Amino acid sequence: MAMEISLFPEEILINIFRFLSGQDLINVAKTSNTFNRILCDKKCVSKLNFTKAYLCPETDIKEFLSHRGRCLNVTSLDISSCYWFKFKFITKLKNVQSLLMLAVPMTFPQLEAILTSCTKLVEFSLTWPEEDIKLGSWDEKLTIIDRECGNLGKLQVLEVLINFKFLSFMNFLAYCISLRRLIMTNHRAQPHFTNYDRFIEYNGRRLSLTHLEELVADPVNLYFQPEIFRDLRQRTQNSDDPPRLWKKCWIIGYHDDSFPDKKIMLNCSVLFLQVPSSLYALESAGTLDHLTELMVGSSVQININLTTVVSRCPNLMSLNVFDAGNVTLDIIEVYKLLPNLERLSLSCQPKQGPLKIKGGIANFRNLSHLTVPVCALVESQGENLQSVDRINNPIRFKRARTGSTVMLADIESAAFNQVFNNCSKLVMLQIGFSSDVPCCQLKIRWECLVNIKKLLNLTHLTLDGIPISSGQFLIEVAKGCSKLKSLRLRHLGIAGKCMYxxxxxxxxxxxxxxxxxxxxxxxxxxxxxIFKALEHCEKLERFVYLCYRSFSPTDTDAVEHLIETRKSLIFIFIVCSLLTKRVCTQLRRKYAHIVSRPALVVFLRNFLNSVFRSNDKELFSIPACHINEMVDFRNWMYDSFK
Incomplete structure (x- = not known):
C-alpha cells in the first residue's frame, strides 16, 4: 500500500531532507508549509551547498534563508562558483563558521559587511576584490573589525583567488594570526610581484603566521618576494619555537636560502619544488617518509637526475614533472622503487628520446592519473608487424595518406598498448601537452589510440598535438568509455589539417x-x-570551441539551437575567424540575464580581435570558475592535480 511522504513522522522526514542538495531543499520548501517548517531544523540546514544550483536564482535563496530560525542554524555555506549571487543574505548568517564563496565577484564594502556580521568564521574562501581602495583607509577598517568583532584572529583556513590589489590582501593577511591553512591562487595567468617594504610601510607590522601548517601558492601564475616567508623560515630554525607538523608546502623556490626549509620538508605530505634552487634543500633533507605527492618544475635548462631524489621518497603516490628542462628520470628504476604509484605526469625532452613504456609506465597497475607527451606514442613493441595489404602492395608511402584506413599491424606495434591493457584503473589520461617538445611525425603510432576504449573507468581524456590522419578511433572511444565526463581535443591532425x-x-x-x-x-x-551532435549530450555544462581559421562563417543558428536544447549548459565560449562584432554582441546580450537560467554565460569573439589580451575588459567579465577553460593549455595539467 502506497503512503504519502507528508504522512511520515517529522523525525523520518528530517533524516530524508538532510541528504538533499541546496537546490532540492529550496524546491521542497516551496511544496508545503509543513515542509517549510521542518526545513528549519538544524540537521537539515546546518550544511548548505549550492555549488551545482545552476538553475537557482538568488531570490529563491534569499527567501529560503529569510526565516530567522533557519538562517541562525546554518553553520556551513558553500556557494563557490555561484557568480550570479549578490549574497546580501550572508550577513544574516550570524552563526556560520565555514563560508566558501570562491569564484564569486566581491567588492570591498561587501567583504567588510561579511567580516562584520559573521563573527564566528573559522574557514573562509573568497575572490579578492579588484576595485581600487586606499591602503590607509583599508587598514583602519580592518583594525576596527579586528577590535570590535575579533573574528580575523579566529580564522584558521583561508583560500583566496587573487588577481590584483595584492598589497590590500597582505594587509588583511597580517590580521589573520591563527591561520593553519593558507591557499593563494591566480587564474588570470599574469605574474604579480609584491613590494614587501611598501606593505610594511602601510601596515606597520609583519606577517605572523605562527600556526600555519599548510601553504599552497600557485606555482604557475603567482609570484612572491622571498621576504614574505622570512618569518616562517626563521621560526623553523629557532630551537625554542619548534615547527608544527607541516602537511602541505606548495610554493616557488627562488634561491638556495629561500623558503621552504629543510625541517618543513621532513613533515610535508605535498611538496612543489622549483629546480634547481629548492632541489638543493631537498637533497640535504634525507629520507622524506611523509611525502606522498611531489611536483617538480624548472624554468632553466639544467641537467638534473631526479631519480635519486625520488629514491628518498618511499611513500610517494604522486609524481608530477612540469616544464622540466633537461631533468632526467629513469622510469624503470622509479617503478622498482614505487610500484604502487597512482599519479604520474612526465615532461620529456627530445634529448631523452621516447619515454620507456615497456618495463616502465605500463607496469604501474595502480595508476589513476597519467600525463605524457606525444613522444610516448613513438616507442614500439619491437616486432616487425606488417599487414597483408602492405606486403602485396609494392608502393610504399613515407606516412599514411590522409583519410587512409587504420591497419591492425599499426595498432599492435605501439608499445603504449601495454598501458591500455595493464592500467585499467586510469581515470584521467592526457597525451600531449606542450608544443615545445617536437616529435618525429613519421614514427608516432597514433593508431593505438583506438584502444583507449579499454579504459572503462576513464572520465577525463585530453589529446593534444597528435598527428592523426583519421578520427574513426574517437567513435570506438566514445562507445567504450561510457563514464567520460571531460573531453579536450587540441591541434590534432597532420600539418594542422583537421580530418576528424x-x-x-x-x-x-x-x-x-x-x-x-x-x-x-x-x-x-x-x-x-559539432553543434548539432552536442545536442545529444544531456549533461553538457561547458563547451569551448576555438577555430583560428575557417572558410565560412560560423552557423550561429546552430549555436542558438544548442543553447535552447541543452538546458544544462552554463558556459559557451566560441572563437572563430569569421564572426562579426554585431553578431557576437547580439548573442551575448540575448543570453546575458535569463531568470530561468541565471548561470548561463555565452561569449563569442572573432579571433582577429586579440582574445587573450591582459587588458580585455570583456574577457575579465567571464566568471572565474570558467576562465581556466580559455587560458593557455598548460594550466590544465596543474588544475588536474590540485
Missing amino acids: VIPLAEALPFCKNLIDFRLEQGNMAPGTL
Whole structure:
C-alpha cells in the first residue's frame, strides 16, 4: 500500500531532507508549509551547498534563508562558483563558521559587511576584490573589525583567488594570526610581484603566521618576494619555537636560502619544488617518509637526475614533472622503487628520446592519473608487424595518406598498448601537452589510440598535438568509455589539417555523461556538425570551441539551437575567424540575464580581435570558475592535480 511522504513522522522526514542538495531543499520548501517548517531544523540546514544550483536564482535563496530560525542554524555555506549571487543574505548568517564563496565577484564594502556580521568564521574562501581602495583607509577598517568583532584572529583556513590589489590582501593577511591553512591562487595567468617594504610601510607590522601548517601558492601564475616567508623560515630554525607538523608546502623556490626549509620538508605530505634552487634543500633533507605527492618544475635548462631524489621518497603516490628542462628520470628504476604509484605526469625532452613504456609506465597497475607527451606514442613493441595489404602492395608511402584506413599491424606495434591493457584503473589520461617538445611525425603510432576504449573507468581524456590522419578511433572511444565526463581535443591532425570533424560528430552522441568539452583547431570547418551532435549530450555544462581559421562563417543558428536544447549548459565560449562584432554582441546580450537560467554565460569573439589580451575588459567579465577553460593549455595539467 502506497503512503504519502507528508504522512511520515517529522523525525523520518528530517533524516530524508538532510541528504538533499541546496537546490532540492529550496524546491521542497516551496511544496508545503509543513515542509517549510521542518526545513528549519538544524540537521537539515546546518550544511548548505549550492555549488551545482545552476538553475537557482538568488531570490529563491534569499527567501529560503529569510526565516530567522533557519538562517541562525546554518553553520556551513558553500556557494563557490555561484557568480550570479549578490549574497546580501550572508550577513544574516550570524552563526556560520565555514563560508566558501570562491569564484564569486566581491567588492570591498561587501567583504567588510561579511567580516562584520559573521563573527564566528573559522574557514573562509573568497575572490579578492579588484576595485581600487586606499591602503590607509583599508587598514583602519580592518583594525576596527579586528577590535570590535575579533573574528580575523579566529580564522584558521583561508583560500583566496587573487588577481590584483595584492598589497590590500597582505594587509588583511597580517590580521589573520591563527591561520593553519593558507591557499593563494591566480587564474588570470599574469605574474604579480609584491613590494614587501611598501606593505610594511602601510601596515606597520609583519606577517605572523605562527600556526600555519599548510601553504599552497600557485606555482604557475603567482609570484612572491622571498621576504614574505622570512618569518616562517626563521621560526623553523629557532630551537625554542619548534615547527608544527607541516602537511602541505606548495610554493616557488627562488634561491638556495629561500623558503621552504629543510625541517618543513621532513613533515610535508605535498611538496612543489622549483629546480634547481629548492632541489638543493631537498637533497640535504634525507629520507622524506611523509611525502606522498611531489611536483617538480624548472624554468632553466639544467641537467638534473631526479631519480635519486625520488629514491628518498618511499611513500610517494604522486609524481608530477612540469616544464622540466633537461631533468632526467629513469622510469624503470622509479617503478622498482614505487610500484604502487597512482599519479604520474612526465615532461620529456627530445634529448631523452621516447619515454620507456615497456618495463616502465605500463607496469604501474595502480595508476589513476597519467600525463605524457606525444613522444610516448613513438616507442614500439619491437616486432616487425606488417599487414597483408602492405606486403602485396609494392608502393610504399613515407606516412599514411590522409583519410587512409587504420591497419591492425599499426595498432599492435605501439608499445603504449601495454598501458591500455595493464592500467585499467586510469581515470584521467592526457597525451600531449606542450608544443615545445617536437616529435618525429613519421614514427608516432597514433593508431593505438583506438584502444583507449579499454579504459572503462576513464572520465577525463585530453589529446593534444597528435598527428592523426583519421578520427574513426574517437567513435570506438566514445562507445567504450561510457563514464567520460571531460573531453579536450587540441591541434590534432597532420600539418594542422583537421580530418576528424565527421567522426567526432558521430562519436559525441555516445557521450551521455559528458560535462566539459573543448575543441581547439587551427583550421576547421564551421562546426555545425559539432553543434548539432552536442545536442545529444544531456549533461553538457561547458563547451569551448576555438577555430583560428575557417572558410565560412560560423552557423550561429546552430549555436542558438544548442543553447535552447541543452538546458544544462552554463558556459559557451566560441572563437572563430569569421564572426562579426554585431553578431557576437547580439548573442551575448540575448543570453546575458535569463531568470530561468541565471548561470548561463555565452561569449563569442572573432579571433582577429586579440582574445587573450591582459587588458580585455570583456574577457575579465567571464566568471572565474570558467576562465581556466580559455587560458593557455598548460594550466590544465596543474588544475588536474590540485
